[in-house]
Amino acid sequence: EATTDPRLSKSPTAPRGVQVERRYNLKASESELFRLLVVRESATSRLLCRYLSSHSGSDVDSALCSLCHSSKLDVQAFLQEKRQYVTEGILRIQDGYGDSKEPSISPEAVHALLGKELTTEQRLKLSSTAIDAVIKGDDESPDKRDEKSSEDKTEKTEKTEKEAPEMPETTT
Numbered sequence: 001e002a003t004t005d006p007r008l009s010k011s012p013t014a015p016r017g018v019q020v021e022r023r024y025n026l027k028a029s030e031s032e033l034f035r036l037l038v039v040r041e042s043a044t045s046r047l048l049c050r051y052l053s054s055h056s057g058s059d060v061d062s063a064l065c066s067l068c069h070s071s072k073l074d075v076q077a078f079l080q081e082k083r084q085y086v087t088e089g090i091l092r093i094q095d096g097y098g099d100s101k102e103p104s105i106s107p108e109a110v111h112a113l114l115g116k117e118l119t120t121e122q123r124l125k126l127s128s129t130a131i132d133a134v135i136k137g138d139d140e141s142p143d144k145r146d147e148k149s150s151e152d153k154t155e156k157t158e159k160t161e162k163e164a165p166e167m168p169e170t171t172t
Helices: 002-009 016-023 026-043 048-053 058-068 070-077 108-112 120-126 130-135 144-164
Strands: 089-095 101-105
Touching: 002 089, 016 026, 016 108, 016 130, 026 058, 026 070, 026 101, 026 108, 058 070, 101 108, 108 120, 108 130, 120 130
Parallel strands: none
Antiparallel strands: 089 101
């Protein structure tokens, strides 16, 4: 965990998962929950699958809390149905027993985050989502867009000044 930020800062582009987390404005605890759900959906090791399934069951909130070192309040906030990733269908929430909710990441989202080739149907399901924007390379925050826009304007102004013919000064 301590090496994550320095490694990301040296990388020319952040991994897709990190870009998606930034687009959703996830807090650190929410990012951990999101990553756990992606790992759980994409796990292929029998040992890891067995371990993750042993930590699920009737009290999913407690399992997520213990695996991600999050509070129940963090988990409940992460699972709110009004959150963008839920309304986009990236995070699916099935009702369990009582108040329990079983979250999972959609298969299309997992495929995209792992960098797998997507079918047309999968691309359609992800269209107009944060993941779709990241795949298309549109990972510019508003601040970066503003910086780029002002840089473009400066370059255009400099170019126009260079290309414009000099006008002789006239005196009256």
